[in-house]
Amino acid sequence: MGFKHKDIIALRDLTKEDMELLLSTAESMREINSRDIKKVPTLRGKTIINLFYEASTRTRTSFEIAAKRLSADTVNISPSTSSATKGETLADTALNLLSMKPDIIVMRHAVSGAHYFLTQKVSCSVINAGDGAHEHPSQGLLDMLTIKDKYGRLDGLKVAIVGDITHSRVARSDIQGLTKMGSHVFLAGPPTMVPPAVERLGNVTACATMKEAIQDADVVIMLRIQQERQGKTLMPNAREYSRYFGLNPENLKLAKPDAIVMHPGPINRGVEMSSYVVDGPRSHVLKQVENGVAVRMAMLYHVCGGELE
Amino acid sequence: MATEGTVILDGTGIKRALTRIAHEILEKNKGVKGLVLVGIRTGGVHLAHELAARLAEIEGENVPVGAVDITLYRDDIKEHTEHLPVGKTEIPFTIEGYNVVLVDDVLYTGRTIRAAMDALMDHGRPTSIQLAVLVDRGHRELPIRADFVGRNVPTSRTENIQVIFDAANRPTDVVLQK
Amino acid sequence: MNLLIRNGRVIDPSQGIDDTLDVAVENGLVKEIGKGLKAPAGAETIDAAGNYVVPGLVDMHVHLRDPGLEYKEDIVSGTRAAAAGGFTSVACMPNTKPVIDNKAVASYIIAKSRAEGFANVFPIGSITYGSNGERLAEMGELKESGCVAVSDDGRPVVNAELMRRALEYARGMGILVISHAEDLSLVGEGVMNEGFTSTELGLKGIPSVAEDIATARDVMLAEYTRSPLHIAHVSTRGSLRIIREAKGRGVQVTCETAPHYFSLTDDAVRGYNTNAKMNPPLREADDVAAVKEALKDGTIDAIATDHAPHHIDEKDVEFNVAMNGIVGLETSLPLSLKLVEEKVLTLPQLIEKMACKPASILGIDRGTLKAGAVADITVIDPAVEWTVAAENLASKSKNSPWLGEKMKGGAAYTILGGKIVYKR
Numbered sequence: 039m040g041f042k043h044k045d046i047i048a049l050r051d052l053t054k055e056d057m058e059l060l061l062s063t064a065e066s067m068r069e070i071n072s073r074d075i076k077k078v079p080t081l082r083g084k085t086i087i088n089l090f091y092e093a094s095t096r097t098r099t100s101f102e103i104a105a106k107r108l109s110a111d112t113v114n115i116s117p118s119t120s121s122a123t124k125g126e127t128l129a130d131t132a133l134n135l136l137s138m139k140p141d142i143i144v145m146r147h148a149v150s151g152a153h154y155f156l157t158q159k160v161s162c163s164v165i166n167a168g169d170g171a172h173e174h175p176s177q178g179l180l181d182m183l184t185i186k187d188k189y190g191r192l193d194g195l196k197v198a199i200v201g202d203i204t205h206s207r208v209a210r211s212d213i214q215g216l217t218k219m220g221s222h223v224f225l226a227g228p229p230t231m232v233p234p235a236v237e238r239l240g241n242v243t244a245c246a247t248m249k250e251a252i253q254d255a256d257v258v259i260m261l262r263i264q265q266e267r268q269g270k271t272l273m274p275n276a277r278e279y280s281r282y283f284g285l286n287p288e289n290l291k292l293a294k295p296d297a298i299v300m301h302p303g304p305i306n307r308g309v310e311m312s313s314y315v316v317d318g319p320r321s322h323v324l325k326q327v328e329n330g331v332a333v334r335m336a337m338l339y340h341v342c343g344g345e346l347e
Numbered sequence: 348m349a350t351e352g353t354v355i356l357d358g359t360g361i362k363r364a365l366t367r368i369a370h371e372i373l374e375k376n377k378g379v380k381g382l383v384l385v386g387i388r389t390g391g392v393h394l395a396h397e398l399a400a401r402l403a404e405i406e407g408e409n410v411p412v413g414a415v416d417i418t419l420y421r422d423d424i425k426e427h428t429e430h431l432p433v434g435k436t437e438i439p440f441t442i443e444g445y446n447v448v449l450v451d452d453v454l455y456t457g458r459t460i461r462a463a464m465d466a467l468m469d470h471g472r473p474t475s476i477q478l479a480v481l482v483d484r485g486h487r488e489l490p491i492r493a494d495f496v497g498r499n500v501p502t503s504r505t506e507n508i509q510v511i512f513d514a515a516n517r518p519t520d521v522v523l524q525k
Numbered sequence: 526m527n528l529l530i531r532n533g534r535v536i537d538p539s540q541g542i543d544d545t546l547d548v549a550v551e552n553g554l555v556k557e558i559g560k561g562l563k564a565p566a567g568a569e570t571i572d573a574a575g576n577y578v579v580p581g582l583v584d585m586h587v588h589l590r591d592p593g594l595e596y597k598e599d600i601v602s603g604t605r606a607a608a609a610g611g612f613t614s615v616a617c618m619p620n621t622k623p624v625i626d627n628k629a630v631a632s633y634i635i636a637k638s639r640a641e642g643f644a645n646v647f648p649i650g651s652i653t654y655g656s657n658g659e660r661l662a663e664m665g666e667l668k669e670s671g672c673v674a675v676s677d678d679g680r681p682v683v684n685a686e687l688m689r690r691a692l693e694y695a696r697g698m699g700i701l702v703i704s705h706a707e708d709l710s711l712v713g714e715g716v717m718n719e720g721f722t723s724t725e726l727g728l729k730g731i732p733s734v735a736e737d738i739a740t741a742r743d744v745m746l747a748e749y750t751r752s753p754l755h756i757a758h759v760s761t762r763g764s765l766r767i768i769r770e771a772k773g774r775g776v777q778v779t780c781e782t783a784p785h786y787f788s789l790t791d792d793a794v795r796g797y798n799t800n801a802k803m804n805p806p807l808r809e810a811d812d813v814a815a816v817k818e819a820l821k822d823g824t825i826d827a828i829a830t831d832h833a834p835h836h837i838d839e840k841d842v843e844f845n846v847a848m849n850g851i852v853g854l855e856t857s858l859p860l861s862l863k864l865v866e867e868k869v870l871t872l873p874q875l876i877e878k879m880a881c882k883p884a885s886i887l888g889i890d891r892g893t894l895k896a897g898a899v900a901d902i903t904v905i906d907p908a909v910e911w912t913v914a915a916e917n918l919a920s921k922s923k924n925s926p927w928l929g930e931k932m933k934g935g936a937a938y939t940i941l942g943g944k945i946v947y948k949r
Contacts, residue, residue, distance in 0.1 A: 041430065050725070059432060066416065066433040075469040078419040108419075128843055149843040150727040151797030170845075172727030210727055234730070235721035339419075340430050 041340035045164040047153040048173040049214040057215060061183050063336035064329070070107055071331055081110035081342055084141040088114045089131075090167070091147045096303060096327065097167050097176070101144050104334035110141075128152060132159045141342060145169075150207075163341040171205045177302050178211025180333040182219065184326050185257050188298050193220025198251040198293070200283055201261025201310055202231040202272070208302045209261060210239075217241045226251035227261075227283060230272040248283050255293040260285050260301045260310045276309045286312040290320065298322045352509070352524035356498055361481065361518045364497030365394070368479055369401035371495050376446055379406045381474070383445045385413040387463050388434045390452030393516040394481060398450060413438035415449075420462035436466065443471035448495075452510040452518075454480040457491035482521055484508050526553045526900075526943035529564040533573025533904060537580055538877040539893035548578055550900040553943035557896055569945075573904050576937050579876045580892045581613025581901030584854060585883035586678070586703075586757055586781060586829035589615070589646065592633060593622025598834035598921045600634065603854075604642035606832070606920040608947035610854040611936030613901035614645040614884070614891050615832075618678040619656060626651040626662040631670035643939075643946045645901070647673040647889060652691045652702060658683050661694055668700045673887040676703035678757055679804075681739055683709060688743060692752035701887065703755045704743040706764065707805065711735035716845050718791040718806040726794065728844065731806050737763030744768065748776045755886055756780040758831050760805040762815035769824040779886050781827040784853060784860040785926070787816045787869075793926055799840045799847035800926040803833070817869045820878070827883040828875075830857045834922030852920045856913060858905065859932035899942055906937040909949065 041059055049057065070078055086105045090098050098114065105112045115135075126134075128147070135143065142163045145153060150170030157164050168174040186192055197216055203209045203225050213223050217240030225232060226248040236244055245251040252258050265276055273279045285299065299311070299320045307313045315321060356364070376382050379402055386395030392414045399412045416434035449463055464476055479495035484502040500523065502508060507524040528550035535546040535558055547562040548555065556565060564570055589603040598606075607615050617634065619625030625634070631648045638646035650667030654660045656677040664675055675695055681704070682688040688704075695702045712735045717723050719730020740756055744767055747754035759765060759780045771778050785803065790810050793801035801807055819825045833850025840847050861879060864870045870878070880903075884892030891901055910933050915923035939947035 040432075063433045066435045069436045070419075073470060078469070079465070080419040080421075129841065147843070149845045152843045154797050155843050170727055171729070204724075207727060210725075233724035234719060236724055238721050239725060336433075339433065342430065 044341060045153070045157050046175050046337050046341055047157070047164065047166045047169075049175045049178045049211045049218070050173065054218050057179065057182070057219065060179055060333070060336045060340060061186060063339060064179070064183055064332040067332040067335040067339075070335070071328070076107050077109060078107065079109045080339060081105070081108040084110040084342060085139065086110045086112045086142045086144060086338065087135055087140045088112060088167075089135070089143055089145040090114070090116045091145070092168065094146055094167070096330070097146065100327070100330040101167060101176075101334050104331050104338055107331070108335055108338055110338065128156065129159050132156050136160045136162065142338060165337055165341060168207055170207065171210070172207055173211045173214070174207040175211050176330065176334050176337060177208050178215040179337070180326055180330040181212055181259065181300060182215050183329045183333055184300060184322050185298070187325065187329070188322070189256065192216060195221045195256040196224060196254060197221045197257040197259065198224045198226065198255040199259045199261065200226045200248055200251060200285065201263060203227050203236060203261070204231050204233040206261050212259060213239050213242055224251040224255065228273055228279070249289065249292060252289065253292045255297055258285060258290070258293055258297060258299050260299065262302065262304065263306055263310050265306075276306070280309050284310055284312065285315050287314045287318065290315055300326055303327070352522040354520050355500055355523050356482070356521035358519050361497070361521065364481060365397050366401055368495045368497060369398055369405060372398070372448055372477075372479065373402065373405060375477070375494070379408050379410050381444070381446050382448065383411045383413065383440060383442060384448050384450055385415050385438060385442070385467065386450045387459060388414055388416045390510050390512065391450045393512055394452055394518065395450040396516070397518065398448075398479065411440045413440065415463050415466050417459055417462040417466055420465050422458060422462065438470055441471055442467060442473045445473050446475045446477065447473045448477045448479050450479045452481050453508050454478070454483045454493050454496075455486055457487045457489035460491050461489050481510060481518070482508055527551050527565040527568035528571065528900070528940065528943055529562060529568045530571045530573050530578050530902065530904060533576045533578035535578045535894070536873050536876050537894040538873045539580065539881050540895060542894070543873050548894060548902065550902070550940070550943045553900055555894050555896055555898050555900050558894060571904065571938060573937075575906075575908070577872065577905040577907060579903050579905060580880040580894050581903050581940065582611045582858070582879045583614040583883040583889070583892055584612045584830050584832065584857070585616045585827055585887055586783070587615045587617050587832040587854065588620065588834065588850070589617040589634075590621065590834060591637070592630065597836050600637045600646060601641050601643070602919065602921045603832070603834070604638060604644040604646060606852070606854040606918065608643040608939045608941070609919045609936065610856070611858045611903040611905060611939055612644055612854060613903065613939060613941050614647065614889065615854075616647040616649050616673055616887055618649055618676060619651040620679040624651050624656050625649065625672065626654050626656070626667070628666050628670040631667060631672050635671045644941060645891070647671070647887060649674045649676050649678070649703065651675060652677045652682055653687065656680065658687065661687070661691060664695055664698045664700050668698055672700065673889060674701040674703050674755065676705065676757065678703065678705045681705050681707045681709065685742060685746065689746050689750060692746055692750045692754060696750065696752040701753055701755055703757050704739070705757050706736055706739035706743055708735045708738045711738065716802065717794050718808050720791060720809050722791045722794055726797065728794070733761040733763055733808060733812065736761045736805050737767065740764040741767050744771045744776060744778055747778055748774070751777075753777040758783050758786070758805055758829070759825065760786045760808050760812060760816070762812050765815050765819040765824055769819065769822070772824065779826040780824070781829040781883070782816050782820070782825050783829060783831045784857050785851065787813055787820065787864065788860045789926060797844040798926065799842065799844055800851060800924050800928070802844065802847050802849055803831070803851055804849040817864070817867075820864065821869050826878065826886060828857065828861055828878045829883065830854055832920075834920050835924045836922060840924045850924070852918065852922055852925050854920065855918055856925060856927050856932060858936060859934040862907060862934040900940060901942065902940040903936055904938040904940070905934065906949065907934045909933070909935050909937070911935060
């Protein structure tokens with residue numbers, strides 16, 4: 039038993055066993071985050087480059103903290119400080135960075151699949167911190183860990199995901215991960231935001247209404263609505279969206295009495311979620327953030343396992 | 348667990364050795380006050396619980412038992428083609444100002460103990476760290492020695508020593524494998 | 526330039542011939558077809574036993590990139606690729622730099638191909654000046670300069686009124702309009718077919734209806750203006766339904782498909798393979814089935830490659846950034862021969878769609894082995910097995926989705942005006 043992957047790009051590429059191992063390691067990593075000296079020497083001497091082509095505060099910070107708690111050295115590169123604006127190609131950037139001998143590149147990129155391209159160019163490990171509308175595996179894993187903390191299991195749970203499924207890499211990673219672990223995922227969103235054939239992704243049910251999706255759900259995951267993107271043709275406006283696809287204390291009653299509510303952040307309060315829910319007792323939003331560090335430590339630890347045959 | 352090899356210490360022998368170690372710990376520390384046990388995963392944790400039971404029997408007082416997983420502190424991490432699963436470290440009490448008895452099943456090169464001591468230090472500053480092992484098989488690579496030893500067993504490097512536990516995590520045999 | 530091709534299975538749908546015969550070529554022209562022919566004086570003899578001898582194949586849709594984009598392909602390398610693939614004639618699209626919207630560019634292409642090429646090159650002029658969709662190009666002069674059709678291929682004529690006028694004007698000038706049928710507002714930022722694969726890969730989808738709607742519009746305009754229209758690279762069931770129905774009503778519409786639309790589905794994109802990125806995009810299994818049905822029932826008139834060479838720098842990039850298109854001249858024949866194996870087409874039907882029909886749609890005097898015709902002949906070895914490898918492609922560009930794959934069948938000889946321009 040061991041982790042056989044040099045890179046983590048998509049939960050689609052991982053087996054149930056791979057994800058169980060990552061989650062179990064993350065649970066062990068959590069102990070480090072709770073003590074005074076929040077550091078272990080495991081990745082001492084390893085260099086990790088956080089290459090972020092898209093702005094991100096929480097994911098980049100989380101990966102950076104995770105790396106530092108494992109004693110790795112981290113360097114952050116973002117478009118404003120990199121050569122991207124000078125027209126350098128991703129391949130050239132990658133090769134230049136590779137010459138500096140990093141052990142892991144953690145990349146966020148606006149193009150779906152850019153990480154597969156990167157792995158063709160570099161020999162170091164690559165971790166996906168989000169690619170286009172494809173996947174966001176660390177978010178998927180931290181969501182799974184948060185749910186597992188609550189229920190002690192992932193199989194047999196009803197998980198509702200509500201929002202713009204089409205453009206959400208979080209939704210894809212959640213669907214890939216949760217269905218492999220035995221959860222049943224129910225999706226809801228305006229039909230303009232639900233991609234074709236989405237039910238073929240696994241044990242997935244696309245619901246006509248939000249009510250149907252969250253009815254008796256164990257978990258409700260709300261996705262971020264980006265008004266600058268969805269505002270044009272996918273929905274009339276935030277007000278109407280919120281009315282039909284927003285989570286509030288009233289419709290949350292449809293879910294199981296102890297159901298938990300999650301959101302990948304950042305939250306548009308009053309649009310996809312009412313503040314009463316965000317700050318309410320069911321909200322696990324901050325637990326997600328906390329688990330994010332542990333999950334990313336586990337990912338960094340396992341991909342650093344060296345060349346595999 | 349069926350394991351081939353020569354039994355060098357059977358269940359009775361192990362019990363006697365653990366009882367003796369318990370007495371030695373009490374003698375050295377003048378009782379159980381300010382004393383905690385921390386076992387090294389996984390065999391050392393089982394033995395730490397055995398020792399705690401004996402200390403409770405003798406002194407009528409419970410000694411806290413913790414567990415330390417040294418995977419993240421290993422010095423051979425690069426040599427593994429894939430990283431080992433990480434076990435949980437559970438030390439649900441402070442070690443600051445306490446005498447910590449670190450418990451392991453077999454003492455060999457001393458590298459595991461080095462890693463465990465580093466891990467302990469990251470949890471706080473104990474008054475002292477003492478080391479209790481069931482078997483010391485020699486071949487130290489670091490300046491480390493045990494304070495309490497169940498049995499010294501001269502071995503060659505090609506041999507292997509294993510402590511066998513039953514389903515209830517009680518030690519049943521110590522086996523020498525060629 | 527005298528030849529005797531002996532004992533081959535001669536298939537010439539233009540004359541209804543399918544028999545084991547000899548073909549005699551004299552002075553670059555077909556002299557006669559028959560049994561036991563004598564070699565013309567000084568003739569080279571080709572033993573074609575076990576091979577097919579067919580009119581030189583015609584590819585009515587290629588991009589030769591010359592002038593202006595010679596780093597991708599030029600007339601010499603592109604026609605060499607054509608010859609290697611068994612094509613003796615190609616019609617090249619006008620999206621060069623500058624665009625083929627004037628006599629100078631058209632004349633350059635014709636002159637260079639005659640002087641240095643390995644195949645006949647028939648330029649296709651643009652519908653609009655600069656292919657920018659704003660003002661009609663000088664179709665009269667384009668036709669006089671040798672252009673065989675007009676098209677803004679690579680992009681649609683967005684403005685319906687302009688398309689209407691283009692069809693009317695072209696009819697007056699006696700030149701065919703070829704439509705690149707695509708509704709850009711529905712395509713949006715799409716980079717592959719919209720369906721399960723795009724859902725899973727998180728890539729923006731191009732819905733099939735983007736092609737259907739544009740096809741419907743142009744077919745209706747052709748019907749209204751009573752003008753001939755050819756639809757390029759048809760890839761969807763919906764488009765084919767519209768074309769089939771229009772043909773049934775007597776609308777003067779013809780269409781082509783490309784080998785990738787009956788050989789691959791959008792599954793080929795998995796792994797974010799930029800050599801599976803083209804426009805229209807690879808569709809789903811149902812569309813592939815529809816394309817085969819339409820080949821069989823004659824709705825699709827021609828097989829054209831849409832040979833679109835791109836430099837490695839334009840393909841070895843992130844998927845969204847990669848250029849659309851693949852090279853196709855050298856793989857078209859084996860992929861199309863599979864249609865015969867799969868009983869979608871008979872061999873004569875295939876040759877009709879790869880030689881006779883494209884020639885007649887474009888109004889060029891090729892695609893036949895009639896006595897007196899220019900001796901453009903392809904000798905096909907149906908059994909030869911070979912592997913597609915970048916280093917063996919004659920094209921300058923190597924952007925093929927079939928790299929590393931085994932092919933069966935190919936040109937044994939390609940004969941242009943009685944001269945052997947390719948020999949396997």
